[in-house]
Amino acid sequence: MSKKKPLSQGQLRRMRANQTKRLKRGDDDTQQAELQDNLLGPEQAGVVISRFGQHADIETADGTVSRCNIRRAVTSLVTGDKVVVRLATEVQSGSSIGGIVIAVHPRKSSLTRPDLYDGVKIIAANIDQILIVSSVLPSFTTQIIDRYLxxxxxxxxxxxxxxxxxxxxxxxxxxxxxxxxxRYQNIGYQVFRVSSHTGEGVEDLKELLNNSVSVFAGQSGVGKSSLINALMPDAELLIGDVSGNSGLGQHTTTTAKLLHFVSGGDLIDSPGVREFALWHLDAIRVGWCFVEFRDFLGSCKFRDCKHGDDPGCALQQALADGKITQDRFSNYQRIIASLDEQRHARHFRAIDE
Structure with a gap:
């Protein structure tokens, strides 16, 4: 009989995680059992303020926020989701659980991010606009902005x-x-210039956020939390300093949170990331996501044009004619070159673990 291949570190980790989930499920079942039908009120609408493992903080129409269990049939739940919830008529002694999420409404939009183990992971839902925050310090770079775009x-x-x-x-x-x-304004993007330190531009930004659900995205250290505090002083978010050694910011947000403006707009503060990976996209999709390229895509002499030194390349001709800029085209090429590298690194990291 041949020997079984030893489990990899990744397999061992997942096995232990599954065991932990099974044990935790027993605890959740106990909590669910405590919230029987006769202890629950009628169905009502709610919105996910934040998600914590097997629980979520749900806000209902009267402004009440309750930590709720998530029914097993609800397979995906993120900050910003519109839900149907039944709240407990009275919270049991010694328990912080105040209700059960029983259903989720369809999402009108989803902010996603590729994840090494989970594929494409949803970060937040029902967002109207993404505020891509860059700053003078850490060093300003269009490469990061273009990845977020x-x-x-x-x-x-x-x-x-x-x-x-x-x-x-x-x-x-x-x-x-x-x-x-x-350059970004010339291709149709709105650009705001602000200072959370002096308050310059903050009032204009407040008007932009009115009556919309927005999410801030950007590298650590660009001042997302400081800017949110300037826009919404009551948020009292933790502010992290830029590291004096590396120039990179320290992560300060650990879970997405939905916050309200007095004017009626909502803000989802999502965890910062140093780089927004795009390895789940193919080269054709990346090209389409450069909005000024769209008029030229599909017009190359050869269908398999890689937009490099290929003869008859429509993008290269547009670049020569000044219809697209060198900076954006170079960033596009960097992203394309990085796709295979990221997929390769992801594949071998998964094997190693």
Missing amino acids: VASEDTDITPIIILNKIDLLDETNREEIETALT
């Missing part, structure tokens, strides 16, 4: 570019940054 276009959620920390602009960086922002 691709992710936004792919999810069909309106992206808006925010330059934060404009009080740090000086003669060494002003011209380069303003030139880059103008």
Whole structure:
């Protein structure tokens, strides 16, 4: 009889996680049993304020927030989801559970992010606009902005570019940054220039957020939490300093939260990421997500054109004619080149684990 192949570290980790889930399920079943029908009120509408493992904080129409169990039939639940909930008529002694989420309404939009183990992972739902926050410090880069723009276009959620920390602009960086922002405005993107430190531009940003569900996206250290606090002082979000050694910010947000503006708009504060991976997209989709490329895609001489040195390339001709910019085209090529590298690294990391 041949020996069984030893379990990899990844298999062992998943096995232990499944065992933990089974044990936890027993605890959840006990909590569910405590909330029997005769202890629950009628069905009512709610929205997910935040998700914590097997539980979620649900806000109902009267502004009450209750931590609820999630019925097993509800297979996916994220911040921003519209739900149907039944709240407990009275919370049992020693329990923090105040109801049960029994159903989720269809989403009008989903913000997703590729995950090493879970494939494409939904971060938040029912979003109207993505505020892509960049800043003068850490160093301003269009490469990161373009990656977020691709992710936004792919999810069909309106992206808006925010330059934060404009009080740090000086003669060494002003011209380069303003030139880059103008390029984005010329292809139809809204751009806001703000400073959470001085308050400049904050009132204009408040008007943009009115009556919409927005999410902030951007690298750590660009001042997302500081900006949210300037827009919504009552949020009292934890603010992290930029590391003096690396220039990269320290992660301060650990779970997505839905916050309300007095004016009626909502803000979903989502965990910061250093890089928005795009390995789940193919090259054709990435090209489509560069909005100014769309008029030229499909017009190349050869159907399998890679938009490099290929003869008859419509994108190369558009670049030569000044109809697309070198900066955006270079960022597009960098993203395309990175797709196979990211997939390759993901594949071998999964094997190793």
